[in-house]
Amino acid sequence: MSSETKILLAESELPRRWYNLVADLPSPPPPVLHPGTLQPVGPDDLAPLFPMSLIEQEVTAERYVDIPEEVLDVYRLWRPSPLYRAHRLEKALGTPAKIYYKYEGTSPAGSHKPNTAVPQAYYNAAANIRRLTTETGAGQWGTALAFACAQFGLECEVWQVRASYDQKPYRKIMIETFGGTIHPSPSTLTKAGQAVLDADPDSPGSLGIAISEAVEVAAQHSDTNYALGSVLNHVLLHQTVIGEEALLQLAKVGDTPDVIVGCTGGGSNFGGLAFPFLREKLAGRIDPVIRAVEPAACPSLTRGVYAYDFGDTAGMTPLMKMHTLGHDFVPDPIHAGGLRYHGMSPLISHVYELGLIEAVAKTQTECFEAGIRFARTEGIVPAPEPTHALAACIEEALRCRETGEPKVILTALCGHGHLDLAAYGNYLSGAMDDREFSAEDLKTANLPRV
Numbered sequence: 001m002s003s004e005t006k007i008l009l010a011e012s013e014l015p016r017r018w019y020n021l022v023a024d025l026p027s028p029p030p031p032v033l034h035p036g037t038l039q040p041v042g043p044d045d046l047a048p049l050f051p052m053s054l055i056e057q058e059v060t061a062e063r064y065v066d067i068p069e070e071v072l073d074v075y076r077l078w079r080p081s082p083l084y085r086a087h088r089l090e091k092a093l094g095t096p097a098k099i100y101y102k103y104e105g106t107s108p109a110g111s112h113k114p115n116t117a118v119p120q121a122y123y124n125a126a127a128n129i130r131r132l133t134t135e136t137g138a139g140q141w142g143t144a145l146a147f148a149c150a151q152f153g154l155e156c157e158v159w160q161v162r163a164s165y166d167q168k169p170y171r172k173i174m175i176e177t178f179g180g181t182i183h184p185s186p187s188t189l190t191k192a193g194q195a196v197l198d199a200d201p202d203s204p205g206s207l208g209i210a211i212s213e214a215v216e217v218a219a220q221h222s223d224t225n226y227a228l229g230s231v232l233n234h235v236l237l238h239q240t241v242i243g244e245e246a247l248l249q250l251a252k253v254g255d256t257p258d259v260i261v262g263c264t265g266g267g268s269n270f271g272g273l274a275f276p277f278l279r280e281k282l283a284g285r286i287d288p289v290i291r292a293v294e295p296a297a298c299p300s301l302t303r304g305v306y307a308y309d310f311g312d313t314a315g316m317t318p319l320m321k322m323h324t325l326g327h328d329f330v331p332d333p334i335h336a337g338g339l340r341y342h343g344m345s346p347l348i349s350h351v352y353e354l355g356l357i358e359a360v361a362k363t364q365t366e367c368f369e370a371g372i373r374f375a376r377t378e379g380i381v382p383a384p385e386p387t388h389a390l391a392a393c394i395e396e397a398l399r400c401r402e403t404g405e406p407k408v409i410l411t412a413l414c415g416h417g418h419l420d421l422a423a424y425g426n427y428l429s430g431a432m433d434d435r436e437f438s439a440e441d442l443k444t445a446n447l448p449r450v
């Protein structure tokens, strides 16, 4: 048994295929519906926004998809990413548990987002698209896509949720450094943004509103496509490179996880880490508990309804069956901007309905407490989003201290918080409050009739 701190893979061990969980599920997720006809969408319905190669990945039933050489070449800038054993955190907690974290903060954007931004830019460039539009919350996705577009000679135009745009000015500079263009959302540049501003000139924005703006512009130009940083099947597919590496890394030290925890905004870093382990679980080789952690202010899995809803606020996207708080729900401006999305990935929602994963919600002060504990022991300042996973990790490790169980806990440290320091400042000065979703919020949720 090894007591190494960093478990590393050679570049030659970089996985060459992404894993598609759908191939191994007892039933497929419900189809995506056209909002007009309420019939399952076909490839032609999605063609104005996505290249055919990504549409095929969205619906594929194949178990594995080969990663193109051009994508592997860019992945090698930071992949394989390190798996750490959190010796110092374990010691500080006095727990017999072993805590492992897969660190995605070594990427160009500082998070897991480039794992899908790179293939999305690659496939769009291969389809002769000139420009990609997108939304971003905390700015991680916008940064990742701007980086990826620079690699493949595409223009990148980003709508960033207003609350984050004001809180995190360095993200804007980073996106511009990679050659992207950025607008606060809601903006006056689109009909969707203008409509929100007419109703509320001080709107803090939301991911749902920013998606409406980016989709509107992409739909109007044939040389422009739209890229989504989470939620969709092809995004989760690309992120499975995380879990495939982690499986190899844990095998090197002879451990198998008893508990896997990850934070969920749209579900991509969580799915990316967990799905390859879920494959092993479904095959009966391991039996970990897999737990999603979401913010108490935006708890789509634990408090939302499982229903068909739009992916955006204006109702321009197809209808997806997912756990949702209603497409016009605007969450309080908590600091984990990447977790402020009204819905959850349809695939994660389906897996949750099948009982294959659990979910819990955490308040932001508990999460920042965990983030600071982690920074002081492990030396990495986590992004506000994965502090949710760390809070659940610590909770589990402290339970092990009570029971004496030496469980193996695995989590995704999906990003660093170097551009989120204002949030830490807020916490350290005692100015952070806890916002929780209320039952009233759900009563007023606006859901389409299907």
Ligand SMILES: *Cc1c(COP(=O)(O)O)cnc(C)c1O
Pocket (backbone or CB within 6 Å): 111, 112, 113, 140, 141, 229, 230, 231, 263, 264, 265, 266, 267, 268, 269, 270, 338, 339, 383, 385, 386, 414, 415, 416
């Ligand atoms: C975008 C983001 C998230 C939320 O998105 P998921 O698809 O749920 O992973 C979480 N953490 C970080 C660091 C992010 O950038």
